[in-house]
Amino acid sequence: MSPILRFRTALLALAAIVVVLVAPHLLAPYQVVVLNNVGIFALVTLGIVLLTGIGGLTSFGQAAFVGISAYATACLATMADLPPWLAWLGGSPWGALAAGLALTLLVAAILGGVTLRLSGHYLPLGTIAWGISLYYLFGTLDILGGFAGITGVPPLRLFGIGFESSESLFVLIWVVVLVSLLATLNLLDSRAGRAIRTLNGGQIMAESMGIDTFRTKMVTFLLAAGLAAFAGWLYAYTQRFVAPTPFSLQAGIEYMFMALIGGAGFVWGAIIGAGAVVYLKELLQDVLPLLLGKGGNYETMVFGLLVIVLMQKMPLGITDTAARRLKPLLHARRPAPSGAAPWITAAPPLPRRPRPAPAESILEVRGLTRRFGGLVANHDLSFSVQAGQILAVIGPNGAGKSTLFNQLSCVDTPTAGQIFFRGRTVNGRSARDMAAAGLARTFQHVKLLPTMSVLENAAIGAHLRGGKGVFSSILRLDRREEAQLLKEAETQLVRVGLGAHLHAEAGSLALGQQRVLEIARALCADPCLLLLDEPAAGLRLKEKENLADLLSKLRAEGIAVVLVEHDMDFVMGLADRVMVMDFGEKIAEGLPEQVQANPLVLEAYLGGAE
Numbered sequence: 001m002s003p004i005l006r007f008r009t010a011l012l013a014l015a016a017i018v019v020v021l022v023a024p025h026l027l028a029p030y031q032v033v034v035l036n037n038v039g040i041f042a043l044v045t046l047g048i049v050l051l052t053g054i055g056g057l058t059s060f061g062q063a064a065f066v067g068i069s070a071y072a073t074a075c076l077a078t079m080a081d082l083p084p085w086l087a088w089l090g091g092s093p094w095g096a097l098a099a100g101l102a103l104t105l106l107v108a109a110i111l112g113g114v115t116l117r118l119s120g121h122y123l124p125l126g127t128i129a130w131g132i133s134l135y136y137l138f139g140t141l142d143i144l145g146g147f148a149g150i151t152g153v154p155p156l157r158l159f160g161i162g163f164e165s166s167e168s169l170f171v172l173i174w175v176v177v178l179v180s181l182l183a184t185l186n187l188l189d190s191r192a193g194r195a196i197r198t199l200n201g202g203q204i205m206a207e208s209m210g211i212d213t214f215r216t217k218m219v220t221f222l223l224a225a226g227l228a229a230f231a232g233w234l235y236a237y238t239q240r241f242v243a244p245t246p247f248s249l250q251a252g253i254e255y256m257f258m259a260l261i262g263g264a265g266f267v268w269g270a271i272i273g274a275g276a277v278v279y280l281k282e283l284l285q286d287v288l289p290l291l292l293g294k295g296g297n298y299e300t301m302v303f304g305l306l307v308i309v310l311m312q313k314m315p316l317g318i319t320d321t322a323a324r325r326l327k328p329l330l331h332a333r334r335p336a337p338s339g340a341a342p343w344i345t346a347a348p349p350l351p352r353r354p355r356p357a358p359a360e361s362i363l364e365v366r367g368l369t370r371r372f373g374g375l376v377a378n379h380d381l382s383f384s385v386q387a388g389q390i391l392a393v394i395g396p397n398g399a400g401k402s403t404l405f406n407q408l409s410c411v412d413t414p415t416a417g418q419i420f421f422r423g424r425t426v427n428g429r430s431a432r433d434m435a436a437a438g439l440a441r442t443f444q445h446v447k448l449l450p451t452m453s454v455l456e457n458a459a460i461g462a463h464l465r466g467g468k469g470v471f472s473s474i475l476r477l478d479r480r481e482e483a484q485l486l487k488e489a490e491t492q493l494v495r496v497g498l499g500a501h502l503h504a505e506a507g508s509l510a511l512g513q514q515r516v517l518e519i520a521r522a523l524c525a526d527p528c529l530l531l532l533d534e535p536a537a538g539l540r541l542k543e544k545e546n547l548a549d550l551l552s553k554l555r556a557e558g559i560a561v562v563l564v565e566h567d568m569d570f571v572m573g574l575a576d577r578v579m580v581m582d583f584g585e586k587i588a589e590g591l592p593e594q595v596q597a598n599p600l601v602l603e604a605y606l607g608g609a610e
Ligand SMILES: Nc1ncnc2c1ncn2[C@@H]1O[C@H](COP(=O)(O)OP(=O)(O)OP(=O)(O)O)[C@@H](O)[C@H]1O
Pocket: 372, 375, 376, 377, 395, 396, 397, 398, 399, 400, 401, 402, 403, 404, 444
């Protein structure tokens, strides 16, 4: 981080501390109570932003996690006759926090282990199911006081300071919120954070970049549960009373509303969403009885309608709308930097894997067959590729080229046949193993994270060249490695001709450029085999020439390239050998000029010899 940026961050942190210390003394007591609730809700919502908005995993069960921690805190704080093995925790707020966190994380690990394997709508349905179960468990267990709950939680005391008043709780709650926000921002701006964000870009892409998607989902889920546990601990000491209702499915849905209204993809959206929902409800509760002349639950109905209108007008939330409105103003004042930041460019390069020996066999395929029911997508394919060689695979639509790529990268498993990568069979290996072994690929249908910068998208490719995890990222102990990963991304982006777009959103690039970005991302993995699916599609003539130059250079470096391409001029001028497929079978293979003259190829691929 540059000294100016460091100074600005320190100044911002100082300002935040002053606001947190001064605000409760300037605000009306009632407002302090409301803001305490906003802070606690914002903590839970921050977990949902991380889990749902950023990781793409929908959960309605966060309220139940708040409940587990709140009940653990209330039990330990109020029970006089704790069993001996728990007695040492009794009465200690730190003990209650540790117990609440541990219990919540344990339950989350068990529930996550089951539900995170579910995909599509089964995941939210799974979270609804355990949300309901835990709610009734809270209400049913006598030890938890049934639906009447647990009363008489004593005031919180930490470091000899009493947190009895709303004003003192305000300081504690908002310090926890701000620290959690900072930790989340740090996390997202790192290798581990990029891995979390790839969960939203499709499992196949993430696994092909070497990211362990199940582990990443689990870590995200536990982080969200941990934030809920902190909220539960604060809740128990703020309310001094715990009952099941605030931890019901309805509360879980409300937390989701907070995230959506604030902007589920934005960390600050957690505070904005929690604040918007709490104040909207307050307003409706005050105004509706005056307007209608009678009380009732009208505010719930009107609130529901307002949420629908808000979602219609601001589908990505208030923060997104505000950011888009403010962006042109901010850009006018401070144009985006053209290159990478100095702390990135100054980083030493990442170590590279040893290059394959010239003419080393990189890929050998023997009798590869893939059936989908009765359809044979690949039939008895055999071919090989050596280091420093470009093999083009061509064939009409539906010939089985993408299916072949999926077998080669272990995204899919062959029905029969064998694939050897650098002399070792790939049987039983995963896409992640192949990425670690040096296979990198692009996709026929571009798989990028459109709202993430071009630089960060490329850096995903270097995932396996780093090793820093969640805690290093949160504590900013990963900066040296992060600079190296981003420098690699910058180097490869400059190499493919995207050096002027480092800070642009990937989704704002033309489709052809997005394909080139995928190549830069693949190169960040330092591969010895590149699988490129239609790399020249959408490129202009000059861009195609540049791409051909780049691939020639990679060949000269000893990288093996297999590319699927429909542009015959591009293929014939570049490839060392061409393999032609039709209806899943190899119908020809040879030098470009041999293949071009093959009558079978003209018949099948070009529509018949004249
Ligand atoms: N998961 C699947 N289940 C069933 N059939 C599939 C599956 N994947 C591919 N196919 C079928 O296998 C055949 C080969 O498809 P594939 O996508 O590999 O062809 P392709 O040569 O890449 O075509 P294109 O150039 O249009 O992408 C097609 O008939 C396709 O419908």
